[in-house]
Amino acid sequence: MPAIALVITSGKGGVGKTTSTANIGTALSIMGKRVCVVDLDLGLRNLDIMIGLGNRIIYDIVDVVQGRATLHQALVKDTRFEDRLVLLPAAQDADKNVLTPAAVRNIVEALRSEFDYILIDCPAGIEQGFRNALAGADGAVVVTTPELSAMSDADRVIGLIEAHRMPISPRLIVNRVQPEMIAAGTSLSVPAIAHRLALPLLGFIVEDNAIITADNRGEPVVFDTNSKPGACFRNITERLINPQTPLLPVPTIKKSFWAKLFNRG
Amino acid sequence: MASATLKGKKDGYEIQLAASASFAENLSDLAALFKQVQTQQALLHEESAKFTIASGERLLDEDQKAAIQALLKPYPGFQIINFSAAVIPQTKVANLLATPHVPVAVGVIRSGQERRFDGDVLFIGAVHYGGVLRATGNIFCLGEVAGIVHAGYPNDAEAIAVGDFTGATQVHIADTMDIVDAHNTKLTAHSFAYVNDLHALDYADDIALKELRPRLYQKLEE
Ligand SMILES: Nc1ncnc2c1ncn2[C@@H]1O[C@H](COP(=O)(O)OP(=O)(O)O)[C@@H](O)[C@H]1O
Ligand SMILES: [Mg+2]
Numbered sequence: 001m002p003a004i005a006l007v008i009t010s011g012k013g014g015v016g017k018t019t020s021t022a023n024i025g026t027a028l029s030i031m032g033k034r035v036c037v038v039d040l041d042l043g044l045r046n047l048d049i050m051i052g053l054g055n056r057i058i059y060d061i062v063d064v065v066q067g068r069a070t071l072h073q074a075l076v077k078d079t080r081f082e083d084r085l086v087l088l089p090a091a092q093d094a095d096k097n098v099l100t101p102a103a104v105r106n107i108v109e110a111l112r113s114e115f116d117y118i119l120i121d122c123p124a125g126i127e128q129g130f131r132n133a134l135a136g137a138d139g140a141v142v143v144t145t146p147e148l149s150a151m152s153d154a155d156r157v158i159g160l161i162e163a164h165r166m167p168i169s170p171r172l173i174v175n176r177v178q179p180e181m182i183a184a185g186t187s188l189s190v191p192a193i194a195h196r197l198a199l200p201l202l203g204f205i206v207e208d209n210a211i212i213t214a215d216n217r218g219e220p221v222v223f224d225t226n227s228k229p230g231a232c233f234r235n236i237t238e239r240l241i242n243p244q245t246p247l248l249p250v251p252t253i254k255k256s257f258w259a260k261l262f263n264r265g
Numbered sequence: 266m267a268s269a270t271l272k273g274k275k276d277g278y279e280i281q282l283a284a285s286a287s288f289a290e291n292l293s294d295l296a297a298l299f300k301q302v303q304t305q306q307a308l309l310h311e312e313s314a315k316f317t318i319a320s321g322e323r324l325l326d327e328d329q330k331a332a333i334q335a336l337l338k339p340y341p342g343f344q345i346i347n348f349s350a351a352v353i354p355q356t357k358v359a360n361l362l363a364t365p366h367v368p369v370a371v372g373v374i375r376s377g378q379e380r381r382f383d384g385d386v387l388f389i390g391a392v393h394y395g396g397v398l399r400a401t402g403n404i405f406c407l408g409e410v411a412g413i414v415h416a417g418y419p420n421d422a423e424a425i426a427v428g429d430f431t432g433a434t435q436v437h438i439a440d441t442m443d444i445v446d447a448h449n450t451k452l453t454a455h456s457f458a459y460v461n462d463l464h465a466l467d468y469a470d471d472i473a474l475k476e477l478r479p480r481l482y483q484k485l486e487e
Contacts, residue, residue, distance in 0.1 A: 148394075152376050155393050159375035198373045198391060 003036070004168070005108050005118040007137035009161075011153030013124030015145045016175035019211060020233075021121040022050035024141075024207075026220040027233060027237035029078070029085035033116040036075070038088045038107070040133045041123040042099065052218025053078060053087050065103045073103035080194035085113070091212035101135030108136035126160060134138055136160065139168025141240075143203060145176040146187045155197055171202035173236060178207045179251040190250045204250060205229050269294035271302065277315030277346065278302065284323035291320075296336050300414060303340055312342035317349060318473065321455075324350045349472045358407075360487070367405070374398055381418075394434060403481065404428070413437065418470035422460040423480055427471075429454040441466040 008021045025037040038061070039047040048054040053076050059069035071088075078085035088107070090210070091098075104120075111118055118138055122260035123129035134140070140161045154172075161170050174190050181187035194201040205211075208229040214221040222233045228251075235248040268286035272279045280298060282291045306314055318325075318333060325333070325348055338345045341487035369387045374380050376395030380388075385402035392398045394441030396412035404416040417424025422439040430436050433445045438456045443466045445452065451468040452458075459477055461467040475482045 152394055155395065159378045162375075175379040196393070198393075 001035075002112040003115040003118045004122045004139070005112070005120065005137045006168070007120040007122050007140045008143060009122035009130065009133060009140055009157055010143040011124065011126060011157040012144075012150045015150050016143050016173075016205065017124075018047050018050055018121050019118050019215070020143055020173055020175065020205075020236075021047055023220045023222045023230075023233040024087060024240065025117075026051065026118050026233055027222045028117050028119075028240075029081040029240065030222065031237065032084070033241070034084050034086075035087060035117045035119065036086045036111050036115045038111075038118060038136075039090035040099070040104070040120055040129060041125075042090050042094055042129065043092065044123065045092050047121045047194075048076070048089050049089055049218060050215055050220060051078065051085070051087060052220075054218065057089045060089045060091040060094075061107065062094040062098055063214065064088075064107065065099060066238050069155070071107065099132045099250070101132050104132045104136040105109065114191045126157060130157075134166075135238050137166060139166050140170040141173055142197075142199065143171055143173045143175055144197070146174065146178070146181070146193060151193060151197060158197060158199060170199060172197060172199040172201050174204040175202045176207040177250070182250075184191070184251065201247065202239055203232060203247060205232040205236075206251060242262055267294065268404075269298045271298055274317065277317065279317045279319055282318065282320045282323065283446070284319075284321040288323065288329060291323075292332060295333065299336055299340060299343065302343075306342070313338075314343050316343065316345045317347045317472070318345055320348065320350045322350070322352050324352050324354055348422065351471055357485075377414075392433070400424075416458070417460075422464065423478070425457050425459045425474075427457040429459065430456075436466060438466055 008017045010017050021037055025035045028035045037047060039045050048057055056076050059074035061074065063069040064071050064074045074088060074091060077083040077086040110119055120133050122133035142154050144150045144159055158170060172194055174193050177190055178187055182189050190201065190204045206228050208227065209225040210224060211229050213220050221227050221230045224230045232248060238245040268283040268290045270281045272281065279297065302314060306312065324334040326346060330348055334345060348355060367385045367387050368382065369389065370382065372390045374392045374396035376393055379397040379399060382400040386400045387405045388398055389407045391408045392410045392412040392414065397415065399415040399418045401418055401421065403424050404414055404426040406414065410428055410430055410433045412433065413435045414426050414430065414433060416426040417439040420439045424438055426436055426438060431446060431452060431454055435445045438460050439457055441460050441464065455471050456468040457471060457474060458466060458468055469477055
């Protein structure tokens with residue numbers, strides 16, 4: 001079966017697109033799938049660092065488009081997974097506008113036969129870079145955080161994705177979920193966010209410093225079988241492969257007996 | 266008497282029944298309330314009183330209305346002139362849907378999107394923050410509104426906008442507008458927006474539709 005190509009997008013920057021691409025890509029490889037992660041964030045590439053392949057880049061996607069390298073020369077293989085995980089890096093110094101939707105579509109088509117999944121890490125914004133990323137994909141995963149500003153940007157992006165009419169309908173990831181804030185009523189709950197954005201939920205990731213430590217080590221947090229965000233990403237990946245997989249229960253902080261007694265309703 | 270509250274109106278009384286209580290509770294509270302009104306009326310040497318029964322989100326059926334009427338037996342001067350509810354009966358919604366001149370639209374209007382309609386529209390869906398729902402005629406909205414609604418666009422001040430706009434950003438009718446904030450007490454989940462005599466955007470309770478826009482009311486009643 002040819003690969004399914006999914007774009008990971010959000011509108012707003014810094015909400016966890018790259019973290020999600022790196023972790024879902026890694027989890028898919030752990031589960032035996034062949035995955036190519038494509039970094040389209042030209043000029044701000046960091047998917048390579050998060051996956052831990054930063055030091056092995058020789059060519060990038062712009063080199064491929066401009067004919068300085070073949071597609072296969074640019075692919076960086078991750079030896080941790082018998083080459084099941086492969087990165088197509090972004091250019092760090094190229095002009096943002098050298099890529100076009102047609103060029104990205106051609107690259108994705110060329111990759112399809114060799115992989116099960118192609119994950120496209122989208123730059124922030126809704127301009128050229130976003131349109132390029134959308135052009136190559138069969139479906140989208142929209143990442144948001146519980147802040148209203150992030151949700152509003154996600155909503156804008158979802159509208160554009162729906163107008164684009166992709167074969168696979170978009171799904172939502174809520175990142176940086178803080179159960180204490182939900183319990184205190186200072187943050188919307190995960191189902192409430194999905195309801196507000198009127199999008200089916202793929203999954204959520206809790207706020208956790210293990211993600212930052214993992215980032216610094218170049219070892220995505222899914223490797224850590226004991227970490228909460230790792231469990232979240234594994235659940236998301238399982239639900240990506242099989243939509244029937246139940247959603248991980250959203251962690252709740254139960255109010256203590258005394259808190260309930262004095263603070264009813 | 267928690268589930269039945271009395272309000273003076275210029276042509277009588279309005280009694281609001283809390284839909285959160287059971288109908289049995291409504292009835293017993295109502296009986297107590299009628300008794301209290303009679304005591305008051307007696308002091309004023311007045312026998313007759315007119316009531317409107319507003320049942321909020323509970324739609325009373327004929328049996329329930331009869332049960333309420335039965336409470337009036339001891340008070341020959343009392344009369345119920347109207348029953349009203351803040352919900353639209355399914356049959357009326359079905360009628361609205363079947364009426365060709367109110368087109369139905371469904372969907373989600375997301376941030377950055379605008380949907381425009383010629384004439385009236387019954388919009389079933391959500392208007393998200395940053396989204397705009399615009400019609401040259403009336404807007405009837407069933408769903409959550411966090412964005413902007415604009416009825417009577419660009420200049421029909423007779424148009425109204427019906428729906429729960431308590432969470433909206435702005436409500437516009439013709440060339441008037443209101444920036445929705447929490448301080449407007451007239452704006453409730455059961456109010457509608459219209460342009461008042463002073464050509465300012467205003468809100469009124471659903472019950473006032475008959476008075477403020479009689480022709481539209483008739484059209485909807487059909
Ligand atoms: N659930 C989380 N808990 C803690 N830190 C997170 C979490 N998700 C992302 N981060 C941090 O937030 C920053 C931005 O994430 P990133 O994936 O680069 O966002 P984007 O690609 O959308 O710009 C990174 O430093 C990352 O480590
Ligand atoms: Mg990024």
